[in-house]
Amino acid sequence: MLICKVLKPLVSTNRIADFQHKHLQVVLDGSTQKVAVDAVGAIPGDWVICVGSSAAREAAGSKSYPSDLTIVGIIDHWDPEAAKEMAAGNPAANPAATPAKPPGGAG
Amino acid sequence: MLICKVLKPLVSTNRIADFQHKHLQVVLDGSTQKVAVDAVGAIPGDWVICVGSSAAREAAGSKSYPSDLTIVGIIDHWDPEAAKEMAAGNPAANPAATPAKPPGGAG
Amino acid sequence: MLICKVLKPLVSTNRIADFQHKHLQVVLDGSTQKVAVDAVGAIPGDWVICVGSSAAREAAGSKSYPSDLTIVGIIDHWDPEAAKEMAAGNPAANPAATPAKPPGGAG
Amino acid sequence: MLICKVLKPLVSTNRIADFQHKHLQVVLDGSTQKVAVDAVGAIPGDWVICVGSSAAREAAGSKSYPSDLTIVGIIDHWDPEAAKEMAAGNPAANPAATPAKPPGGAG
Amino acid sequence: MLICKVLKPLVSTNRIADFQHKHLQVVLDGSTQKVAVDAVGAIPGDWVICVGSSAAREAAGSKSYPSDLTIVGIIDHWDPEAAKEMAAGNPAANPAATPAKPPGGAG
Numbered sequence: 001m002l003i004c005k006v007l008k009p010l011v012s013t014n015r016i017a018d019f020q021h022k023h024l025q026v027v028l029d030g031s032t033q034k035v036a037v038d039a040v041g042a043i044p045g046d047w048v049i050c051v052g053s054s055a056a057r058e059a060a061g062s063k064s065y066p067s068d069l070t071i072v073g074i075i076d077h078w079d080p081e082a083a084k085e086m087a088a089g090n091p092a093a094n095p096a097a098t099p100a101k102p103p104g105g106a107g
Numbered sequence: 108m109l110i111c112k113v114l115k116p117l118v119s120t121n122r123i124a125d126f127q128h129k130h131l132q133v134v135l136d137g138s139t140q141k142v143a144v145d146a147v148g149a150i151p152g153d154w155v156i157c158v159g160s161s162a163a164r165e166a167a168g169s170k171s172y173p174s175d176l177t178i179v180g181i182i183d184h185w186d187p188e189a190a191k192e193m194a195a196g197n198p199a200a201n202p203a204a205t206p207a208k209p210p211g212g213a214g
Numbered sequence: 215m216l217i218c219k220v221l222k223p224l225v226s227t228n229r230i231a232d233f234q235h236k237h238l239q240v241v242l243d244g245s246t247q248k249v250a251v252d253a254v255g256a257i258p259g260d261w262v263i264c265v266g267s268s269a270a271r272e273a274a275g276s277k278s279y280p281s282d283l284t285i286v287g288i289i290d291h292w293d294p295e296a297a298k299e300m301a302a303g304n305p306a307a308n309p310a311a312t313p314a315k316p317p318g319g320a321g
Numbered sequence: 322m323l324i325c326k327v328l329k330p331l332v333s334t335n336r337i338a339d340f341q342h343k344h345l346q347v348v349l350d351g352s353t354q355k356v357a358v359d360a361v362g363a364i365p366g367d368w369v370i371c372v373g374s375s376a377a378r379e380a381a382g383s384k385s386y387p388s389d390l391t392i393v394g395i396i397d398h399w400d401p402e403a404a405k406e407m408a409a410g411n412p413a414a415n416p417a418a419t420p421a422k423p424p425g426g427a428g
Numbered sequence: 429m430l431i432c433k434v435l436k437p438l439v440s441t442n443r444i445a446d447f448q449h450k451h452l453q454v455v456l457d458g459s460t461q462k463v464a465v466d467a468v469g470a471i472p473g474d475w476v477i478c479v480g481s482s483a484a485r486e487a488a489g490s491k492s493y494p495s496d497l498t499i500v501g502i503i504d505h506w507d508p509e510a511a512k513e514m515a516a517g518n519p520a521a522n523p524a525a526t527p528a529k530p531p532g533g534a535g
Contacts, residue, residue: 001356001390003347007193012156015180016146016166024156026110030353031194032137035108035156039337049333049345049356052389054161054268054375054482059337059387066166066179068159069108072387073336086328087352114300119263122287123253123273131263133217138301139244142215142263161268161375161482173273173286175266176215221514226477229501230467230487238477240431245515246458249429249477268375268482280487280500282480283429322463322497324454351460360444370440370452370463373496375482380444380494393494394443407435408459 002050003075003083004029006042018066025071037067040074047078109157110182110190111136113149125173132178144174147181154185216264217289217297218243220256232280239285251281254288261292323371324396324404325350327363339387346392358388361395368399430478431506432457434470434499446494453499465495468502475506 004027012024023038027050034050037060042048048071051059059070111134119131130145134157141157144167149155155178158166166177218241226238237252241264248264251274256262262285265273273284325348333345344359348371355371358381363369369392372380380391432455440452451466455478462478465488470476476499479487487498 001345001388003354003356010156011183012180013183014147015156018166019179024108026190028194033110033190033194035110040335049331049336051387052160053373053377055378055387055389056160057162058385059339064165066158066162066177067108068162070387072340073333076332076334083347083354087349087354117263118290119287120290121254122263125273126286131215133297135301140217140297140301142217159267163267164269171272173265173269173284174215175269224477225504226501227504228468229477232487233500238429240511242515247431247511247515249431266481270481271483278486280479280483280498281429282483322452322495324461324463361442370438370443372494374480374484376485376494376496379492380446391494393447394440397439397441404454404461408456408461 001072002029002052002069003078004034004036004048004050004071006044006046006048006071007033008044010035016066018064022060022065022067027069027071034069036069036071037065038071040071042071042074047075047080049073049075108179109136109159109176110185111141111143111155111157111178113151113153113155113178114140115151117142123173125171129167129172129174134176134178141176143176143178144172145178147178149178149181154182154187156180156182215286216243216266216283217292218248218250218262218264218285220258220260220262220285221247222258224249230280232278236274236279236281241283241285248283250283250285251279252285254285256285256288261289261294263287263289322393323350323373323390324399325355325357325369325371325392327365327367327369327392328354329365331356337387339385343381343386343388348390348392355390357390357392358386359392361392363392363395368396368401370394370396429500430457430480430497431503431511432462432464432476432478432499434472434474434476435461436472438463444494446492450488450493450495455497455499462497464497464499465493466499468499470499470502475503475508477501477503 007026010024056070060067114133117131163174163177167174221240224238270284274281328347331345377391381388435454438452484498488495
């Protein structure tokens, strides 16, 4: 799933009938703007989890819903700056990380 | 879903039989040209919503239609310059954005 | 769908049984070489439409065919240089483009 | 499947009902952070195998689970530096590699 | 399908049960390392065809196998340097290419 930021609702008067009963949001995926069907009631500024692929259809409510990107959750706390630090491998940004662990220890 | 600009219709005389009954449009996704099946009657210059993945099949009319990109809606108003400003994090370009919101407030 | 150029057939003697009865072509998608199942009889030098995702299976002939990229049409006329001009927003390269249109005008 | 590093669990109080019974992890795919459903019990610092596309649904436990990225295995030993060397074509980093082999020799 | 180079087998002791009966290989897709299920018996150094999307499941043996990347064939002869020349549009690297062909000539 992608971590996206909600930018604003999208208005499309002329669209296919299967699309009409859900809100569409413009979301920011990295530096690319995409359109997602909103299944949780997000508002601009929210950091959200977006699911793609065929899972986006059922996440939008039914197997025949024509979505390839659906907002499935609002992230409680997301700090994009700390996230960048963690992505760059700065351990101070991720105190919970344990670099070494023997395999097979998970249930 | 992707936000694309319609460039022009595409003519392909030699194509598979399942493809024949729909219009194909060349669309611009960022700086990449792709081909989309048109389900709404878009014209060159329109900014449109394109759905991909398996959802593109049903959006094109039937579950067995061989599309992986279908135009599902025409965007009423789209300003690509303002969109770039919003993507870059300029708040003036997005007066509706609310940077902070407590979790759980959506329905 | 992707706009690709056919480069050459691909020979793979050791391959899964489900794959044997179709021709494989090396195609160029931008600067990346991929392998596509050929459903239309393209030859090297052709500009073709390639469908991906789950639609590539049925486009190749049956729902159980293991393709994720299938050539579904040969483009009648494709000028890659003019295409680049259009992608860069040069209106002279696309005389049919109409920058402004009221929404709701499509059937 | 992707080779990702687990960064930390993700908390999302407001999410769709189908999502509630599985742990979500923030994983690093190259330099991009994504969210994956955890099917093996990984912990931060683990290098894991993530499956995407429609296979992510069944890997998460059922065909109707709305995941497009699922952690399906923990890699026993992964050295990202040696991996970079191998990707760059340094043979010393991959003593098992055999550059030339006649076709058809596999079972 | 992707053209990848097999780097080495991947060992993952702690993985989901549906995964256990097939070999996993680390493959190089351009400069990115991915994990593929091996359906043909490839060895390190082989250039192979990898199928993704939902087709990877059936290519791995059954519709419920949780793969999104499966090795489906070993390429008989692959010269990565010549491939780069062809991708760059050097005609000398591809004597079979015919730049111009009337449409409709394929069966």
